[in-house]
Amino acid sequence: MHTGEASLMETQELIAQLEQHHASSFGWARACCRRDAAEAEEVLQIVYLKVLEGKARFKGTASFKTWLFAVIRRTALDQRRKSLLQLLTMQRVVARRPNAVAPERPDESAYRAEIQDLFRTALARLPKRQSEALQLVFYHDLNIQEAAVVMGVSLGSARTHYERGKKRLRKLLEETEAFYETDWGRKENPATVP
Amino acid sequence: MKLTGDEKRIRQLFLEMSLEDQRRAPEFTSVLEAAGLKASRSRKGTRSFWLAAAFATLCVAMLIAAIIGVRHQRLQSPAEPEEQSAAAPAPGAAPLSIVPPLAAQPVRNTPKRVRHRRSPNQLALAMKSLFAWRSPTASLLKSPGEDMLKSLPRLGESLQTIKSLSPERFN
Numbered sequence: 001m002h003t004g005e006a007s008l009m010e011t012q013e014l015i016a017q018l019e020q021h022h023a024s025s026f027g028w029a030r031a032c033c034r035r036d037a038a039e040a041e042e043v044l045q046i047v048y049l050k051v052l053e054g055k056a057r058f059k060g061t062a063s064f065k066t067w068l069f070a071v072i073r074r075t076a077l078d079q080r081r082k083s084l085l086q087l088l089t090m091q092r093v094v095a096r097r098p099n100a101v102a103p104e105r106p107d108e109s110a111y112r113a114e115i116q117d118l119f120r121t122a123l124a125r126l127p128k129r130q131s132e133a134l135q136l137v138f139y140h141d142l143n144i145q146e147a148a149v150v151m152g153v154s155l156g157s158a159r160t161h162y163e164r165g166k167k168r169l170r171k172l173l174e175e176t177e178a179f180y181e182t183d184w185g186r187k188e189n190p191a192t193v194p
Numbered sequence: 195m196k197l198t199g200d201e202k203r204i205r206q207l208f209l210e211m212s213l214e215d216q217r218r219a220p221e222f223t224s225v226l227e228a229a230g231l232k233a234s235r236s237r238k239g240t241r242s243f244w245l246a247a248a249f250a251t252l253c254v255a256m257l258i259a260a261i262i263g264v265r266h267q268r269l270q271s272p273a274e275p276e277e278q279s280a281a282a283p284a285p286g287a288a289p290l291s292i293v294p295p296l297a298a299q300p301v302r303n304t305p306k307r308v309r310h311r312r313s314p315n316q317l318a319l320a321m322k323s324l325f326a327w328r329s330p331t332a333s334l335l336k337s338p339g340e341d342m343l344k345s346l347p348r349l350g351e352s353l354q355t356i357k358s359l360s361p362e363r364f365n
Contacts, residue, residue, distance in 0.1 A: 018226075166201070
């Protein structure tokens with residue numbers, strides 16, 4: 001009876017923790033699923049199941065968020081592997097890919113949306129590890145050590161991915177015309193008068 | 195962590211991305227419910243899979259048992275006439291049988307067919323004994339006037355025959 005109560009408490013605690021990190025988990029799941037929202041939601045469902053059924057156990061060696069992100073990353077990889085094995089899933093994956101059809105917006109928001117699209121495109125062009133390192137640090141506010149735990153690599157390796165990713169992202173963004181118009185582009189362009 | 199200018203800009207871009215993600219993020223409860231549904235569905239699927247597997251295994255086991263039974267029956271059925279012929283006492287002079295008597299054969303528990311290969315001498319001996327064999331009831335087939343029936347009548351013999359068969363002779 002005591003163990004039953006304890007497990008109930010544990011489950012409730014786990015649900016509370018999952019709820020607390022739900023938004024960032026979804027963001028990370030999207031990052032792991034090439035920004036595919038539907039696939040990310042499916043991955044999250046599987047992750048929540050794993051956590052609540054005890055298939056993935058939090059042992060307290062890292063923070064809950066770090067551990068959860070590592071589980072999400074592994075699950076997303078597994079899911080992708082499974083979906084690649086299915087014959088017809090290829091078509092579904094293509095259909096699910098976020099298309100560039102954006103809803104009508106006012107000028108300002110349209111401009112921001114365009115910037116975001118370009119940014120996402122540039123991010124997608126980065127090697128996976130570099131993109132992961134940048135997302136974990138800049139999006140999810142993890143330090144490089146925590147990012148290394150999530151990515152399952154050494155600290156030095158994570159740092160290298162992070163630095164290279166930053167450089168490459170900057171280069172990619174500079175290449176796009178839209179960013180050329182922004183402060184970023186102007187600063188780098190020698191022809192521009194400050 | 196102290197951020198440089200570039201890093202601040204990157205962070206700003208990521209922040210906008212995170213805002214968009216937050217807008218698009220599904221409700222936690224709906225994800226949890228969907229997860230629960232998925233779990234129950236997978237449990238049902240697993241249960242039905244195991245039931246199907248158990249049924250299939252049972253069917254295969256029954257099929258194997260049936261095949262073994264039929265084969266066993268087929269192996270036993272040709273032996274029965276031999277047993278009967280061996281059990282029945284031979285009337286008169288028993289022939290030299292090709293097949294050795296069942297009692298002389300070793301008792302076989304397993305229904306294996308053993309092929310006996312005979313040498314040509316043994317076979318010739320067996321054939322000879324077969325031809326030499328006479329039925330014990332063959333004498334019953336003989337009749338008194340059998341010679342007359344088997345031979346052709348000749349000229350001058352008919353009268354004698356009549357005489358020999360006349361009732362006076364018997365009296």
